[in-house]
Amino acid sequence: MQLFAQDLVNGILVGGIFAVVALGFSLVWGIMNIINLAHGAFVMLGAYTAYVLFSTWHIDPFVSVPVGFVLLFALGYGIQRWVINWVVRAPLLTPFLLTFGLSLLIINVVLVIFHGDTRGIETAYSGSNFSLGPVTVAWTKLWTLVVALAITAVMHVWLSTSRTGRAIRAMAMDIDAAQLSGVRVSHLYAIVFGLGAGLAGAAGVLISLSYSLQPSMGDPFVITAFVCCVLGGLGTVQGALVGGLVYGVLGSFGAQYIGTGLQDAVALVVLLIVLIVRPRGILGKATA
């Protein structure tokens, strides 16, 4: 029973990060119909940003979260506006391979600068825990969850109420109509991609607090993001949140009862079950 509760809590704690990663991925997929295979690389860049800021100027990673967001937003905006935009409406294979190529580029640039050594961030509070009944909770992870939930909430509010947010949603529904009504689609697309990257970067900063860094650390996050989106339902903030939390918990139990070496197998099984039983996901709307 204690093990069950611990697994559950661990799952929720990591699920918050998954939710942020999934949200960025979901925005780009839902609005631009692009599966960004470089999404994991953006997460990794966020983590390395936190690392550099911490090791050079002792800036606490929690403070680096907005920095990571802004930097990655700018990078994402640029990449979409001046590279991906050329093929953004092309059939599936083209943007797929393009983002894969970009991912290779990014990972290798980091490899050249930082080499393949594993790095980590040790803050003053890194190891401290507290007890909640039978369960041990790391402070870092708890605050990470709080920040992750805050980010999700802010994005939800912004998308629903701001002018840009509403323009984005209009564009998602009918891009030609939006273009005809004066919406600057190329700019908005770049904003959406930038948001996706920024969210990935913010998640990366949060991850750097609890996990070690390597140039290839972002790779698993593409599949994770995909599964969370499918699980929770594509295109909404709530979907990404639910998908992230549920997947975090499933992964946690999976690691406990099936073993840590089989994450991808677990992910695949979850993916296939969802796609066959309820393709729209937990919160997704049924399509015609």
Added chain:
Amino acid sequence: MSEFLSIQNVSMYFGGLHALEDVSLEVERGSVLGLIGPNGSGKTTLMNVISGVYKPNSGGVVFAGKRIADVPTYAVCRLGIARTFQVVKPFANLTVRENVAVGAMYGREGGRRSTRASFERAQELCEIVGLSHVAGRLASELTVPSRKRLEVAKALALDPEVLLLDEVMAGLNATEVDEAVHLLRTVNERGVTLIVVEHLMKAIASISTTIVVLAEGKKIAQGAPADVLASPEVVEAYLGSRYAARQRQRETPP
């Protein structure tokens, strides 16, 4: 009671919408059945049920002794039913001839045809529908009227006994309509039973042996073209009850 093609008490609902309500009809072999009715009356839905694209909520369609609903979509043409679609989408990256050849390869006689024989049949059909001059061009380069002919050719490649044509004349000018009517007559003379959905009254009246009228999902008239088109119920369905009332007033002496 015709043993050929029988539509029995077909009803189709989409959510709360009754697209078809208890529609029954018999189709005679070799005839041309014109299916008319105002927009939204269920004509395309009925076509979809007959061709197996939709499974009806109740009732069924029986052709050559088989219930269409029990047959998977790709096998329907092997029974002998082929159709054209209102929104024409040919295989864009294949030539016109290749488009038709696919039907010849996988249709009713397809199992017995080699690739070469399929292409020969495709060339024949291109000539019949008047597309031989563009047979080697990519389907994406065709004009709309030519695409409609391609649709007909593809359907004919399936060697059908029954051909369903869904608004194949929409968007054609007067000359093109005459050509289409001529083509359909030729096809019918070769023994293919036709079910034609059209809005052009003159065209439908001139080729149909029987006309069936649908309104709001129900069959409201069936019979020879002249009788049906003059019937007051049909006029009312198309033009509304106020016009029909005025028409009745004009016709009955005071």
Added chain:
Amino acid sequence: MGGITGNAVALRVSVGILVLLAFVPLLHSSYDENLVRGVLMFATLSFGWNLIGGYTGYVSFGNVVFFGIGCYTTAALWQHWHQQNVVLSVVLAMLVAVVFALVLGIPILRLRGHYFAIGTLGIALATQEIIANVDWLGAGAGFPVRPLDAYLVYFYAMWVVCAASMLATFFIARSKLGYAFVAIRENEEAAAVLGVDATRYKVIAWAISAAMAAAAGAVFAGANGFIDPPTAFATDDNVFPVVMALLGGVGTVAGPLIGALILTAINETLWSHFPQIHTLFFGAVIVLVVLFLPRGLLWLLNTRGGWKGFVRTLGAYRV
């Protein structure tokens, strides 16, 4: 007929090149032999991918799983039965791969587009993980595989596998089967109305592509001398064949071979001049290929309007 088989001239040139490659062992350079054997291997993988991704339009991002199955078939034959016979391992590998494709194909080919792509990627990753946990297959540490003393056998075996794949693609493309594949790619619903049983033909396409990849893997394992999960399921072996098909021309017969030749040439040049950052440059190459050759070189040759037409196609997909 340019369409379904691709540019006729390119086809003849490619066959010529393929025949020439058979004579490489006469150079008595093991470096060249290994290099060309690599080209032949990648070309085979690309031919396989081209059938399901290029002709049928189902972009698989996990065909490496079949390559891996081929590798492990050879490895298991050596480890457990001390068999080194190349023909036996190729045939057995193809059989296992086809069964795998048939069993998994039915559920996974119900997915379309992005879902299919990521689903196949998931299968590849999951299979790699599962094998890493199976002791009978060497688990994470892998197996050594003793190569035949007559090492040249592997070169010719790979050549035969590649040539057979190209020949198979050629005959399939011109046959009724090929037209079923293409019809599914162009419009799966319209194809069904014309009598094409899409499920059946998608699975056939995937099974054939599986057989090709597995044959390549079976030969590779013997030549490589060692197999472990990262070697058998390497990302390079998953992605390069796709980029090669894209570069040469998706949905053509010669495209995969041409793409394999060009990309290997680029890769070798980068390796020798920039050993540290060659993967970085390779990423750039992929980006450039995708941006400028959205459907590959062979389709480029068929584009109307010369240079202006080409430039116009570049802007076709932007907002």
